[in-house]
Amino acid sequence: MKRILLSVIIPVYRAGKTLDRCVESVLRQEVCGDMEVILVDDGSPDDCPQMCDAWARRDRRIRVVHQDNLGQGAARNAGLDLCRGTYVTFVDSDDFLASRTLQPLMQRFAEHPEIDVLEYELWQTKDDARNRSLADAVYRDARHYWLQTRAWWHGYACNKIFRRELFEEVRFADSRFCEDLLLLTQMLERAPVVATAHHGTYYYMWNEDGLCAKASAEKIRQLLETQVYAWHAMRMTVFSSGALDFLRNMLCRQIDLYRASGEVILRWPLVRLACWLHRQFH
Numbered sequence: 001m002k003r004i005l006l007s008v009i010i011p012v013y014r015a016g017k018t019l020d021r022c023v024e025s026v027l028r029q030e031v032c033g034d035m036e037v038i039l040v041d042d043g044s045p046d047d048c049p050q051m052c053d054a055w056a057r058r059d060r061r062i063r064v065v066h067q068d069n070l071g072q073g074a075a076r077n078a079g080l081d082l083c084r085g086t087y088v089t090f091v092d093s094d095d096f097l098a099s100r101t102l103q104p105l106m107q108r109f110a111e112h113p114e115i116d117v118l119e120y121e122l123w124q125t126k127d128d129a130r131n132r133s134l135a136d137a138v139y140r141d142a143r144h145y146w147l148q149t150r151a152w153w154h155g156y157a158c159n160k161i162f163r164r165e166l167f168e169e170v171r172f173a174d175s176r177f178c179e180d181l182l183l184l185t186q187m188l189e190r191a192p193v194v195a196t197a198h199h200g201t202y203y204y205m206w207n208e209d210g211l212c213a214k215a216s217a218e219k220i221r222q223l224l225e226t227q228v229y230a231w232h233a234m235r236m237t238v239f240s241s242g243a244l245d246f247l248r249n250m251l252c253r254q255i256d257l258y259r260a261s262g263e264v265i266l267r268w269p270l271v272r273l274a275c276w277l278h279r280q281f282h
Contacts, residue, residue, distance in 0.1 A: 004033035004106060007085030007164065011075035012052055013042040015093035018205070019051050025096035027059060032106040037062045038079040043069030048093075073172035073179040076157070080167050089161040094205045101200035105161055108197060112138070116166060116192035120200040122159040134196040142188040146234045147241040149196065151188075152227070152249070155181035159202040166192060177219040178226050185230040217260035224253040224265050 008026050012019060026037055039052040039062060049066060056062045065078050076090055087109060091097065105118055115138065123131050139145035146152075157172075157180040170186045173179045188194075227250045230236075236243050254266045 004031075004087065004110060005085040006031050006033065006035045006102065006106060006161070007079075007083035007088040008035060008037045008091060009040065009076055009079030009083060009088060010037065010091050010093055011040045011042055011072050011079070012048050012093045013044045013069065013072075013075070014046055014048070015044070016046045016048055016051065018094050018096075019048060022091060022093050022096050023055055023062075025099075026091060027061070028099060029097060029102040030100070031102045032110055035061055035102075036083065036085060038065065038082055039063070040065045040067065040075040040079045042067060042071070042075040071175045073176060074174045076172045077174070080164075080171065083164065085164055087161050088164045088167070090157045091202075092158055092204075095158065096203050096205075098201035098203065101202070104199045105197060108195065109161070112195070114193050115195045116163045117187065117194045118161045118197060119154070119194070120159055120161075120197045120202065122154065122156065122202045122204055124204045125206050134198055136198055137196050139194045139196075142191050142194055143234055145194040145196075146188055147236075150242045150245060151184065152181065152230060152246050155184045156204070157183060158204065162187075163192075166190070177222040181223075181230065182226045185226070185233050189233050217257060217263070220253055220257045220260060221263060221265065224250065224257055227253065228265065 010022060010026070015022070023037070023039070029035070037059075039055065041049045041052050041064065043066075052064045052066075056064045063082065065082060067075070067078055072092075079090075080088065087106070089102075101120070105120055108118060109115060119134060121131065121134055134149070139148065155178075166187055169190065170183060172183050176182065227246070231246065231250070236246065238244065238247065250266065254264070257263050257265065
């Protein structure tokens with residue numbers, strides 16, 4: 001079987017308590033080929049830069065990039081500029097992989113080279129752990145994947161493996177909240193073959209000090225703008241599968257934004273009426 005190189009990119013910022021766990025979970029993986037790990041120190045002000053360098057001295061598969069603090073999207077892009085793999089995946093330094101996660105996934109790529117993106121299961125820890133379960137499936141129509149799996153609920157980059165060539169046209173938006181969902185939508189517009197898998201687990205550790213936990217008005221606005229972009233890019237209508245679910249989520253974000261800043265992005269009559277009523281009675 002042809003050996004495949006997998007690049008694992010790990011942005012690192014203020015992760016002194018979790019970095020070792022994250023890196024160890026990656027290095028113990030078998031991948032049906034070769035693996036390189038790129039640690040991108042995003043100007044972390046703690047001891048993470050030294051920890052990254054120590055890991056590079058300890059394992060020849062690891063390379064380190066040090067840069068000014070530019071945000072997670074820019075850190076991932078820096079890793080993409082350096083990586084050499086046929087396939088690439090991302091692991092956040094707060095998170096970790098379950099043992100024996102990558103081998104069956106890379107085996108699937110070896111057996112089905114037409115696959116461009118492969119998504120696997122994710123456990124999110126916030127209050128009670130929540131599992132994003134997936135069945136083994138292949139979607140040759142990217143819009144079908146978007147609608148059938150309701151991908152807007154799991155538009156993460158971290159529990160997916162990508163063919164590296166996809167990043168020749170699409171990159172993460174620098175300094176933007178929810179850049180994962182925007183990138184996924186832009187990729188799906190290019191009609192890749194997307195597969196899902198039931199095996200493997202990515203553990204997403206909720207961080208009360210992380211970006212997702214601090215929803216400022218600007219972050220809510222960026223998220224809503226991304227959702228509006230996705231609605232149009234995936235050619236959704238109110239009759240699309242799952243459309244009302246997505247629409248409800250967009251409306252909730254609009255109300256959140258209105259409460260935070262008084263801004264209205266969704267120029268629909270019912271939205272404007274809801275905002276007016278909220279202003280009258282609060």
